Amino acid sequence: MATYDLLVIGAGPGGYVCAIRAAQLGLKVAVAEGRATLGGTCLNVGCIPSKALLHATHELHEANHNFGRMGLVVPQPQVDWARMLAYKDEVIGQNTTGIEFLFKKNKIDWLKGYASIPAPGQVALNGETHEARAIVIASGSQASTLPGVTVDEEVVVTSTGALSLKAIPQSMVVIGAGVIGLEMGSVYSRLGTEVTVVEYLDQITPGMDAEVCKQFQRLLQKQGLTFVLGTAVQGVERTAAGAVVTHKSRKTGKEDRLEAEVVLVATGRKPFVDGLGLDALGVQMTPRGQIATDAGFATSVPGLYAIGDVREGPMLAHKAEDEGVAVAEILAGQHGHVNYGVIPGVIYTTPEVATVGQTEEQLKAEGRAYKVGKFPFMGNGRAKAVFQGEGFVKLLSDKATDRILGCHIIGPMAGDLIHEVAVAMEFGASAEDLARTCHAHPTFSEAVREAALACGDGAIHA
Known part of the structure; x- marks a missing residue:
């Protein structure tokens, strides 16, 4: 012992x-x-x-x-x-x-x-x-699953099985439009798989900023992913050709079927x-x-x-x-602490999606007065040079104090850019603090500064 x-x-x-x-x-x-x-x-x-x-x-x-x-x-x-x-x-x-x-x-x-x-x-x-x-x-x-869905990690898979399929499937149904489903769906879509994402709720990436969700879905559809939202999966049945997913619309109650070689169950953990x-x-x-x-x-x-x-x-x-x-x-006798208000979240698709702090919907729900500073990557020279100008940075600050409350980014290197805002939030910085910090040119990070400027007198390049 x-x-x-x-x-x-x-x-x-x-x-x-x-x-x-x-x-x-x-x-x-x-x-x-x-x-x-x-x-x-x-x-x-x-x-x-x-x-x-x-x-x-x-x-x-x-x-x-x-x-x-x-x-x-x-x-x-x-x-x-x-x-x-x-x-x-x-x-x-x-x-x-x-x-x-x-x-x-x-x-x-x-x-x-x-x-x-x-x-x-x-x-x-x-x-x-x-x-x-x-x-x-x-x-x-x-990985969690759904009633009526049996995972075999060959045809009906979780993210574990999806990482090591024996062959690239011609078609795939992804159950769940969260981080795992969209990342793995994006992988196989680029490989030529016909990907359909089925989601119980009426939007993808539940809980994220609604404006980001809308733009994100539009860009993923442009890349070839198909979305069936507001529908409940009733079951998955193995077939000789793969599997059939039965789902029912939450609004109309109408049942429908989707056939695919592989079904990815991405309903959380x-x-x-x-x-x-x-x-x-x-x-x-x-x-x-x-x-x-x-x-x-x-x-x-x-x-x-x-x-x-x-x-x-x-x-x-x-x-x-x-x-x-x-x-x-x-x-060890010290004072360990975690600030749960400043934990970033990232989706590593292209474009990347990153978020930290509160969303606009959360601020509205709690009745807090806030300002929105938004800047499109189309106004960022570096983003346009790499064909990724379709996203934006959205910064939220307190209306009275200008303290940064949250940030939501869809665009190139969003998962890295978000940490500039996370550090600022840890130190209780204002949007003006961020706006007055010199940013190297040309970098993607200039879009963050422009969004901070937009919380004040206005962005320069918008």
């Missing part, structure tokens, strides 16, 4: 970051992980491999549609699917082995196996029991706590099946903490990382 200051269950972004930070602060740390590789869903079958395929297919799109416009005359590119998947796997390997190196560097023990918690302060796996002053559950999440023994421990759960915690990430069981997808909040890798750092610092 080994004894640790901290034992983390799960080596995803939340778990491995928590372990590294705790080790940096002098704690004796171990991580229990059942996968053959570290990094969790994100590095193995989520964020990282999907971005590799998004990058590869974006380059394909550029070669097919924009190379000629730039005077680059090349033969029509051919897709070698096996080599593309091998490239994706190589990217995964580089990242997961990197985490192994960091564990060795920080003297963190990797306990290989799926863990359970038989009693407070104890973690059991592989027939051994380890004691720890603190245990952090960072076991992540798993749910906490993965199977086998941990939380019921027997008496761990309090939320009505949504998440682990209930206090502001310090502590559960109802002394010495047991939870971070990331298993607790409340957005299921985002970087949110889990911040929580991992915070709880490690708390356990």
Whole structure:
């Protein structure tokens, strides 16, 4: 039996970051992980491999549609699917082995196996029991599905199966118009697949800024994706040619059928706590099946903490990382904290979509007086040079104080641009502060400054 200051269950972004930070602060740390590789869903079958395929297919799109416009005359590119998947796997390997190196560097023990918690302060796996002053559950999440839908990861797949299909399908139905569905739908659309996205609600990317959603859908339709909104999936049936999706309109009640070679179920994710023994421990759960915690990430069981997808909040890798750092610092006697009002969200399609802070709809709902500064990328010289001038930056600030309340971007490098605003919000900056900061020319970031100027006397290039 080994004894640790901290034992983390799960080596995803939340778990491995928590372990590294705790080790940096002098704690004796171990991580229990059942996968053959570290990094969790994100590095193995989520964020990282999907971005590799998004990058590869974006380059394909550029070669097919924009190379000629730039005077680059090349033969029509051919897709070698096996080599593309091998490239994706190589990217995964580089990242997961990197985490192994960091564990060795920080003297963190990797306990290989799926863990359970038989009693407070104890973690059991592989027939051994380890004691720890603190245990952090960072076991992540798993894909959720729908009644009447059986996933086989061959024809009816989650994002995991979609990352390693044996062949590029001629047609695909994506159930769910959220981040995962739109990213993977975009990948296969660029590869020539006929993609239809089915969504229960009346808009894509539920919860995001409505103006961004409208523009985003229009641009994705222009790229070839088809949307069926406001409809409820009734079931998915395997056929000799693939599968049939039956869905019913929420407005008219009319049923319809969609046939496809592959069906991607992208209806969100749910906490993965199977086998941990939380019921027997008496761990309090939320009505949504998440682990209930206090502001310090502590559960109802002394010495047991939870971070990331298993607790409340957005299921985002970087949110889990911040929580991992915070709880490690708390356990080391410091004052760890996460500002949940400044957690960016990004969709890595082309164009990218990024958001931080409140939306206009949220501000209206709470009756807050605000200003809107908006600037189109069509007014940005760099964006036009790379054929990505169809998006915009939308900045929201308090009407009385000018303090930045939120930002919503659809356009080139939106996922990187949003962090300028996130930093400004962390320091309580005003739109004028951002507007008066010199930005290099020509850069995409000038569009952010112009949106900030639009909150005042007006943008220069609009």
